Amino acid sequence: DSGVTQTPKHLITATGQRVTLRCSPRSGDLSVYWYQQSLDQGLQFLIQYYNGEERAKGNILERFSAQQFPDLHSELNLSSLELGDSALYFCASSPRGRVGETQYFGPGTRLLVL
Amino acid sequence: SQQGEEDPQALSIQEGENATMNCSYKTSINNLQWYRQNSGRGLVHLILIRSNEREKHSGRLRVTLDTSKKSSSLLITASRAADTASYFCATASYLVGTASKLTFGTGTRLQVTL
Numbered sequence: 001d002s003g004v005t006q007t008p009k010h011l012i013t014a015t016g017q018r019v020t021l022r023c024s025p026r027s028g029d030l031s032v033y034w035y036q037q038s039l040d041q042g043l044q045f046l047i048q049y050y051n052g053e054e055r056a057k058g059n060i061l062e063r064f065s066a067q068q069f070p071d072l073h074s075e076l077n078l079s080s081l082e083l084g085d086s087a088l089y090f091c092a093s094s095p096r097g098r099v100g101e102t103q104y105f106g107p108g109t110r111l112l113v114l
Numbered sequence: 115s116q117q118g119e120e121d122p123q124a125l126s127i128q129e130g131e132n133a134t135m136n137c138s139y140k141t142s143i144n145n146l147q148w149y150r151q152n153s154g155r156g157l158v159h160l161i162l163i164r165s166n167e168r169e170k171h172s173g174r175l176r177v178t179l180d181t182s183k184k185s186s187s188l189l190i191t192a193s194r195a196a197d198t199a200s201y202f203c204a205t206a207s208y209l210v211g212t213a214s215k216l217t218f219g220t221g222t223r224l225q226v227t228l
Contacts, residue, residue, distance in 0.1 A: 002156065002158070004156075033215075033216075035218075042218060042219075042220055042221070043157075043202065043218035043221075044218075045215045045216060045217065045218075048215065056214065056215055058215055088154065090156060090157065092157075097214070098214065099144045099145070099206045099207070099208055099214035100144060100145055100162075100164070100206070102147070102159045102162060103159065103216060104159065105149075105156040105157040105158070105159075106156055107155060107156045108154075108155070108156055110154070
């Protein structure tokens, strides 16, 4: 158990809909990362937050947005969903979001868009 | 986009044998990390090797890094059925300022049979 929690575990929705994925980092970690894992694209870095502020952006679509709240939990919002958004979405956390740190991954949210 | 390729894509060995996985990457890095993922679950951090290190050990794991060839290898000795999983290398590199990201390889699926 990494100490990172994600909800929900599974999500089934229809195209065009909007969903919110939630992540709570390990106790004491200030930085949160979001990743998408799909069969065709592999594991892709989406976005990083540090202490409530966006720190780095990866391959995140404009239809997707995220934020980190004062209690350090984070939410990833996916809107206007398409079939291709079906994937596993992982959240990870690290103490200070520095390049030399280990990232601890949550169990993931499996999203299926029908 | 994927930073690198892992080789082989799949590996099947018997319990007690050694397993070697290779990872190649394209850009300069700060460190390289190896993660394990059991089927459809979260990633578990195994080991981190910094760009100025050439070899590192952790239990039955041995990692080497050759920055001149932009490659790394993970050796699992005396494999067990419980080692069955997918293994990913991830390179850590700076973005802007202190921002950084992990870029994952394509993964090697290891099957250890009794």
